[in-house]
Amino acid sequence: MKIKVSRKASFNAAHRLFRPDWSNEKNDAVFGKCNNPRYHGHNYDLTVSVTGEIDPETGFVMDLKVLKELIKEHVEEALDHKNLNVDVPEFKNLNPTAENIAVVIWDKLRPHIDKKKELEVVLYETPRNFVTYSG
Amino acid sequence: MKIKVSRKASFNAAHRLFRPDWSNEKNDAVFGKCNNPRYHGHNYDLTVSVTGEIDPETGFVMDLKVLKELIKEHVEEALDHKNLNVDVPEFKNLNPTAENIAVVIWDKLRPHIDKKKELEVVLYETPRNFVTYSG
Amino acid sequence: MKIKVSRKASFNAAHRLFRPDWSNEKNDAVFGKCNNPRYHGHNYDLTVSVTGEIDPETGFVMDLKVLKELIKEHVEEALDHKNLNVDVPEFKNLNPTAENIAVVIWDKLRPHIDKKKELEVVLYETPRNFVTYSG
Amino acid sequence: MKIKVSRKASFNAAHRLFRPDWSNEKNDAVFGKCNNPRYHGHNYDLTVSVTGEIDPETGFVMDLKVLKELIKEHVEEALDHKNLNVDVPEFKNLNPTAENIAVVIWDKLRPHIDKKKELEVVLYETPRNFVTYSG
Amino acid sequence: MKIKVSRKASFNAAHRLFRPDWSNEKNDAVFGKCNNPRYHGHNYDLTVSVTGEIDPETGFVMDLKVLKELIKEHVEEALDHKNLNVDVPEFKNLNPTAENIAVVIWDKLRPHIDKKKELEVVLYETPRNFVTYSG
């Protein structure tokens, strides 16, 4: 009798899609205007979900106030108002696509969530583009 | 070849998170401002989903007008404009967390949905906090 | 050359619509299920707008970080997770309709906003019902 | 290590729910006002999701610019500003319920998506009614 | 000390933009794909606002339950699940653009709203296109 609890958050960041080992021409062909070398940016909307049994003591799968603080400490402080390519170590050698950002967020949160519970991350790069990752 | 059909609804209710068998101090420590003994409240947003085969006669998995009426009769009439702790029998001895409310709603609807079909309830307590339950 | 800057916030509260000087029958006739004596509740969504000239130094009409803090201090701390009828002095003798709540919020914020600037409050009681007040 | 990437789109169309082999009375009884013989219509909102491995070269499961173009070519050009019953061959003998429209969209897109990847379609007929189909 | 109270509603309808006194070529040139002679359709979202003084007895500018019923009786029953061009007398000789629909709705509601109060109609034809009319 598992249930999924979810918390929404957001952060604003600059990024650029490109591979330093490709030519400008190839980067432009693959990443188009997302390859602007002076960066562009997004309001990223994030939903973090944790699935497990309801604790009969509290009626919670996990206290969402705790989840909110974990997101703040491990995701927002690392990514909010940052240049993902330059300021965030994980993207020094990793292209900050929505897919890769979702995986990085999942990896940052996983150690702080009870191992018996499942973790899912949904990341909106724009209101029309989003990705879902569950490990 | 299954398909999921979903209907959104909402209800407005007061509630308080606490356990009568705990001290005030412990209730405050665990439930914080949600333990206000004079209650607070929410606009709860609900999505009810039913998964099954498409009926080749009608093109429906289930007539959403019927699902809308089931939600109205079994959920909205029981919970809308109510004090969950005081007015709703299911919460006399059950803490009305979002998790427990979702389970109560699922239990209320399950007998009225074709047994061969799956039922899922998503309950938003606020636009940023929500839970998903499938039995 | 005026411009309006707006900041959204929210709070969750219980309330009941009724007049203590009316009979139960009259309260029921006028306020319907909103007169539940054990209260119901809402997620109130708030937009606060300030209109004035752009400061050529900063490019701001008003720093929205400051407006966010004013809303937190004067509105959220007073109303969030509260029973409006019982916990909030302004509603001891005032029916907490959306109209009256918007006026109370406007009155709370007005002293903290530069007098040369206009103030507007939009308050959503539900996603379908809202009020707008400009003093 | 699979991840789901999603793209939203929309189209506006007229339709009517009915079966030509049923009497008017039976069509009215089953489909109600959706059986208006002069049609009614909707803004359909669509989310198309593709699930697969991240390409380590690009950081993409699938380039969402390509998915956007596939939706435009195969769904929007076929359905937008159309009368589904009259203009769209797939519904000549198929009742255009949300369920059937979702299946038609999935069938139109499936041949253009890498076979190793999963495809899911979510179709909103109204903001409160939607269906989800994964083949 | 005026305040504006607003209520949201919606209706789903088919329509076609064209002038019968123009050639097909001119209709196509001006109205494009909106001139499909077999119709297309929309989920129209409506916000109706009434501005006036707060009644000190009730705390209401106008009871939103009453406004909800007026919208249901005079707008939804006239327009929901209809073909605007064919089923709705006001559009027999009037092109059902969003602008004209908003004016028709305003004219339908105005006689039922207290003359001392102002009336405003906002009509969304799609989530990206909308019109605002105040008489």
Place this chain on the structure above:
Amino acid sequence: MKIKVSRKASFNAAHRLFRPDWSNEKNDAVFGKCNNPRYHGHNYDLTVSVTGEIDPETGFVMDLKVLKELIKEHVEEALDHKNLNVDVPEFKNLNPTAENIAVVIWDKLRPHIDKKKELEVVLYETPRNFVTYSG
């Protein structure tokens, strides 16, 4: 008998709030994390509104297809996927606050809108922060 017609659009951009004639300390004190010298970014949501009489020929105040194209040509092509501070000439010596961006957009569009009609720009920097400018 004026009516306002509105069209929504969006663009994604990087920016940084700072004044080059101020010290780093003063920029940090006033603009906080928005002064990250390596930039951050936003999905900007834009609503452009034009107010005027309805043309009795077409039923339009202004063809929204034309307004959509004007926004695309004069706003999206200039600002989408750009670094506002570096790529956009108007912000070479102007701090790209939401207020200033709204004024720049208004100034870009005004010459292309019929002089007898009023123009309004609403710009969302985040879902919670937005500005409104009418010249």
